[in-house]
Structures are given as structure tokens and as C-alpha cells.
Amino acid sequence: MSRNINIWGVRLSDTFRYHNHCEELEIINVCFADDLFIFARGDVEAARVIMDSLDEFKQVSGLVPSIPKSTAFFCNVMPHVKNAILSIMPFSKGKLPAKYLGVPLISSRLLNRDCKILVEKARNRIGDWKNKSLSFAGRLQLCKSVVSSMQVYWASVLIIPMGIVSDIQQLIRGFLWCNGDYKRGKAKVSWDDICLPKHEGGLGLRSLEVFNLALMTTHIWNIVSSKESLWVRWVHTYKLRGHTFWDIYLKADMSWGWRKLLQLRYLVRPFFWMQIGNGHKASLWHDMWSYQCPLSSYLSPRDITREGRTL
Structure with missing residues (x-):
């Protein structure tokens, strides 16, 4: 992470105001790979300082920001102020909550509907395997190496709702025991025992809840x-x-x-x-x-x- 893109423009400005919870650490921007997030209060002067700093950065470095790929997000900003800011920042207007790398950037409670994409990914992947003749050991290996790993990135940054965890585990159980949709009575061993390590009598599958x-x-x-x-x-x-x-x-x-x-x-x-x-x-x-x-x-x-x- 970096915060030196336009810090000098801010220090020289008498009108720029930091976003709430950013002033003490002088947080202006956060970088990840080739993406840049810039934080500021929703006022015209802050937008002008940001654009001036980006122009200066372009002249000094020779790097040109991709304006068509840039998005402005607003929270609790009056409509006329939004329009004035967008006239200075020629960005497209985004809607909250936003997603980054497929993960929702929210501070409110994570709902099942926010994570449905995880269930759909698991269902689609398992659907591709259903028509293949796979042994129990083959199905087990696919569940271990593919399905159980699909939600790792989400699980490393958010606590996934139990409803989503249950849906994914149901898909894994159905594929493991039935090579398709789960049917009552087909499971030979309880799910908790399946998730135990092999030296404890399980099959070494991850419990998604515990792993999260x-x-x-x-x-x-x-x-x-x-x-x-x-x-x-x-x-x-x-x-x-x-x-x-x-x-x-x-x-x-x-x-x-x-x-x-x-x-x-x-x-x-x-x-x-x-x-x-x-x-x-x-x-x-x-x-x-x-x-x-x-x-x-x-x-x-x-x-x-x-x-x-x-x-």
C-alpha cells in the first residue's frame, strides 16, 4: 500500500479536507497492483486538488491515468455537489456497494445475496464434472483441491454467512456421495467426521466454517x-x-x-x-x-x- 501519490498537493493546499478517519495518518490513497483508490471528502475543492495532483503526476512520470476506466463513488453527497465534482473529474459514476477483485467492499452486515456468486461458482464447477465417470477417490480429490479452495480469497477477508457455507457444503456432499444432487441416506459418514484429518479417521476435507x-x-x-x-x-x-x-x-x-x-x-x-x-x-x-x-x-x-x- 502507498500514500504518496498526491500527498504534496494536499499539504500545499489550503482547501483540501481529509476523509473522516484518514487525517491523522494522512491517508490519501491506497494502491493495489495497478489499481489506485483515492479518498477525500465530497466537496468540489477536494476534487480539484486531486485532479491537479494527477495532472502533475502525469507530467512528472509520463504515466497517464485511464480516465474511461475510472469511477467515482459518492456517499451522503448532495446531487448538485455530485454534478459539480463530476464536471471536474470526468469519471463514470459508480454505485455502492462496490466490488473489488470480486469481493464486496461493505461495512454493513454481509448478507447471503452478497455471496451467492460463491455458490453459483461451486455449482457450475460441479456441474461440469457430473457427466464424467469418476471414482470416489477422484471426486474426493476434486472436492479437496478445487471446490474447497474456490472461496479462500473471500474467506481470508470476510466471515462468510453460515447459509452460504451450508449451501456449498451441501453441493460438495452431493457430488462426493451421489455424483450429483445430494439424496438423503446416501452419506455413509457424518460430515463432521469427513472433515477430520486422515490420521483421525476422516478424509481430510476442510470444514469451510472452521477454515474461514x-x-x-x-x-x-x-x-x-x-x-x-x-x-x-x-x-x-x-x-x-x-x-x-x-x-x-x-x-x-x-x-x-x-x-x-x-x-x-x-x-x-x-x-x-x-x-x-x-x-x-x-x-x-x-x-x-x-x-x-x-x-x-x-x-x-x-x-x-x-x-x-x-x-
């Missing part, structure tokens, strides 16, 4: 270990605000994705241990630094305050 949670814990690890990335710094600046990931309160007004991530804490908390160094990065109350921790599970904030300590 496992992928999401990598984000928790990045936050707790303070990995050097723009997203982690943004989380610490605007989400945690001096708190640790373990002691921040769960609130109803939090975004759906952030709330879901916080709800995983009870699953992963026992496996995150703090190695004591100089003590500056360890929380006496909330971190796991001995087998009796975290101490906050034994002592209430009132107990700690009564003893003259602070959280």
Missing part, C-alpha cells in the same frame, strides 16, 4: 503483533485508540466486519501469549504472560482501582 475462522485469525495476529502495514496502523489509531485488542469493548455501533473480528477473541485468546521483555508492550491485566492470566478474568476494574492501580 482460521484465516480470519491471521488478521488478529497482525493486529496483536503490530505488523508493519497501513491497515494495522489504521486499526490501532482509529479502532483501538490506546487500548489493546483484548480489552476494547464490543459496541453496537461498530462496523459489522470489525464486530465479527472482535467476537473471535474468546476462541483465540488462550493461544496468544506475551513474552515479557522490558514490559512496555505487555498488559499486566489483559495479556497472557503466565498460566494464571489474564488477570482481568479474576479482578474487576473496581478491584484494580481500589488497590490504587489503573488499567
Whole structure:
């Protein structure tokens, strides 16, 4: 990720205003591969600064932005302001929620209809295999290597609704046992046993729900270990605000994705241990630094305050 495309134009401008939750870290843009996202408040002056900076970038680098492929997205902007901005930015007007690399960019609750494309992809792929004469071992291998991997990218960035997970697993079960649509009574072993490792008597298929949670814990690890990335710094600046990931309160007004991530804490908390160094990065109350921790599970904030300590 980068944020140096038009930062100088912003610093020299007296009229540019940062988008909410971007000012402290001076986040102007995010780059991924050859794609560029630029964030700003929905006003004419901000649009003018952005276009001037893009023109300067074109003159300095010799690279020309692809205007026909560029899109402007608006949220809570008056219609006359939109028109004024689009007269400065000759971009097409996009609709929210937007998708990037096939994944919806939303902060609200992820619904089944947002993920139906995953079920359709699995159904189409399995439909291509139905007419082929495949052994049970062949069907098992296809389920392992192809169908179970189709939703990995989604599962690494979002918690997939259980309805979608159930639909995909139903397709896998039908193909595995019936070489087509699942029929009651055809399954020889329960699905939970099928998903066990082979050395435990299963067939080694992934449980999509468990695998989804496992992928999401990598984000928790990045936050707790303070990995050097723009997203982690943004989380610490605007989400945690001096708190640790373990002691921040769960609130109803939090975004759906952030709330879901916080709800995983009870699953992963026992496996995150703090190695004591100089003590500056360890929380006496909330971190796991001995087998009796975290101490906050034994002592209430009132107990700690009564003893003259602070959280």
C-alpha cells in the first residue's frame, strides 16, 4: 500500500479536507497492483486538488491515468455537489456497494445475496464434472483441491454467512456421495467426521466454517503483533485508540466486519501469549504472560482501582 501519490498537493493546499478517519495518518490513497483508490471528502475543492495532483503526476512520470476506466463513488453527497465534482473529474459514476477483485467492499452486515456468486461458482464447477465417470477417490480429490479452495480469497477477508457455507457444503456432499444432487441416506459418514484429518479417521476435507475462522485469525495476529502495514496502523489509531485488542469493548455501533473480528477473541485468546521483555508492550491485566492470566478474568476494574492501580 502507498500514500504518496498526491500527498504534496494536499499539504500545499489550503482547501483540501481529509476523509473522516484518514487525517491523522494522512491517508490519501491506497494502491493495489495497478489499481489506485483515492479518498477525500465530497466537496468540489477536494476534487480539484486531486485532479491537479494527477495532472502533475502525469507530467512528472509520463504515466497517464485511464480516465474511461475510472469511477467515482459518492456517499451522503448532495446531487448538485455530485454534478459539480463530476464536471471536474470526468469519471463514470459508480454505485455502492462496490466490488473489488470480486469481493464486496461493505461495512454493513454481509448478507447471503452478497455471496451467492460463491455458490453459483461451486455449482457450475460441479456441474461440469457430473457427466464424467469418476471414482470416489477422484471426486474426493476434486472436492479437496478445487471446490474447497474456490472461496479462500473471500474467506481470508470476510466471515462468510453460515447459509452460504451450508449451501456449498451441501453441493460438495452431493457430488462426493451421489455424483450429483445430494439424496438423503446416501452419506455413509457424518460430515463432521469427513472433515477430520486422515490420521483421525476422516478424509481430510476442510470444514469451510472452521477454515474461514482460521484465516480470519491471521488478521488478529497482525493486529496483536503490530505488523508493519497501513491497515494495522489504521486499526490501532482509529479502532483501538490506546487500548489493546483484548480489552476494547464490543459496541453496537461498530462496523459489522470489525464486530465479527472482535467476537473471535474468546476462541483465540488462550493461544496468544506475551513474552515479557522490558514490559512496555505487555498488559499486566489483559495479556497472557503466565498460566494464571489474564488477570482481568479474576479482578474487576473496581478491584484494580481500589488497590490504587489503573488499567
